[in-house]
Amino acid sequence: MQTTKIQEVPFCWPQGFKSDGIHTGLKKATDQLDLGWLYSAVPAQAAGMYTTNRFCAAPTAITKQLINKQQQLQAIIMNSAIANSCTGTTGEANVHQEQKLVAQKLKINSNLVGVASTGLIGAQLPMSKITAGINKLQLTTNTKVTQAILTTDTHAKKISLQFKLANQLCTISGFAKGSGMIAPNMATMLGFVTTDVAVAPNVLQPLLSKLTDKTFNQITVDGDTSTNDMVVVLANGQAGNSPLTEAAPDWSIFTAALHQVLAFLAQQIAGDGEGATKLLEVNVNHAATESEGQQVAKALVGSNLVKAAFFGADPNWGRIISTLGMTNAQFNPQQIDLAFNEFQILIASQPQEFERKAVIASLKQNKIKISLDLHAGNASGQAWGCDLTYDYVKINATYSS
Incomplete structure (x- = not known):
């Protein structure tokens, strides 16, 4: 039986992923980042889990629609401070405008751009600041996006693991935010997992659903569920392994690695509950x-x-x-x-x-x-x-x- 060691390494992006995070004026303090993005060199297989709150925020609902329809994303634009929730048709239009701006800058189809927001419910996004911020974002290997999504969190929550599939070195990296309004199912959390593992179509979503029930859906801080909750997994295949299916010999290795990432992030969120000491x-x-x-x-x-x-x-x-x-x-x-x-x-x-x-x-x-x-x-x-x-x-x- 093949044994593969899954090793935690300093946080890094898997092959083909870039990101950035900046301050664009959504938060008052100039040293607090509030806008970021994540980009894959090629369209990635995508899966997501979302809030069960009936007041589902525009960015969450639209990103859910995209992933459910095509199971692919190539970029995600994300902000903190303002949730763009309960904002009506204007809020929806602002999400589509964000997609368009990001797509134009990255020269990709706007249907490949996911959007995530977190922060105060009921406020409209100041699109002049969002537009200026998107114009400033770069494609880098820095990890500032892990800071740009934080609200009442006391620290960034992030982890990277490496392992081999058929002698190909693979990386899986996840980051999340969440501190309050944490309860079943999902919470006021944003979670993003990136990997260069190649997976076949139609297998990532069932796996994420199963593992979310054992991880993110098993944490609580205060019994409240937010309107913007979302966790997305992107797998771009840049490691060069044969696309995984549930029948593949290496499927259990990938499953274990993804489970480890989700469990770590879930515990980090629970331990960083608002005001928590334990x-x-x-x-x-x-x-x-x-x-x-x-x-x-x-x-x-x-x-x-x-x-x-x-x-x-x-x-x-x-x-x-x-x-x-x-x-x-x-x-x-x-x-x-x-x-x-x-x-x-x-x-x-x-x-x-x-x-x-x-x-x-x-x-x-x-x-x-x-x-x-x-x-x-x-x-x-x-x-x-x-x-x-x-x-x-x-x-x-x-x-x-």
Whole structure:
């Protein structure tokens, strides 16, 4: 059986990709980037996942239409500060104008240009600034676009992996933004994954859909879903491997690499939740079904009581039990095992003796693992979230001002 090492490397673009990011005046501070683009030397196979919010922003809806129709993109223009959401026909016209401007500059078809926006809902894009910004964008190998999409994020979220397919060195690189309004399904997040792997038509979308359910759809910060959420994967084939299908021997390698990128970005978003101080990871074992395991894990990281308890490093395991009891998952209430990090809290639903000071010290770490065994089957589930802090309220009380 072939074994291939998937290695994380310093962030870089796969073969054939270029990008740039600049400040064009959408944000007040001149040192904050707010406009960027991503470009492939050739049209790339494209797949996407999008917000389930019924108020779907114009850039998200139009990009979704493009990808669903043709499964190809060659460029994406993206901005922060203004979401271009709930902006009516003017907002739609501005998206088409962005496509036209980018296409003219890059000398490509406007139908190959995706658009992504994030920021304040309800404001129209200042097209004079957008136009001036597009005119300034260059095709470079810099990674400034990873900064240009940030809103309340505290840092850029990015990762690059390399591996070999049939002796061809391949790269997959992803970056994302997201800090608040993070909940199922998708969130106020933008995610972009680029790879030089060649994939056959009609296989990338099912794979992304499957992996999104295990990654981006298993994070929550505050239970709110935005209007602009989108994750797009572009595969331009510049590595020179034979186009992958699900039956290809190397399909599992590519699947594992894409899963690793999406899981990393999902955890980065959860850990950078607005005002957050801790990343919460819930692992549910021996669930009756995978969907029930995922449901329980998501419920626990989404509970405000659970999130507040871990902010205070309070080993109040009753918060976990009460949240579990509100789910529809199958389990025997007398057979639940629970652990916080390395400390066993419950066995067969019976409290275990533990050194309280040691557990509290453990819960002050920046990552907390909650392990729950339902003893109901052979399935599992995993989800990520963050603690609920005073700063979350401060950030969202003054967001539009």
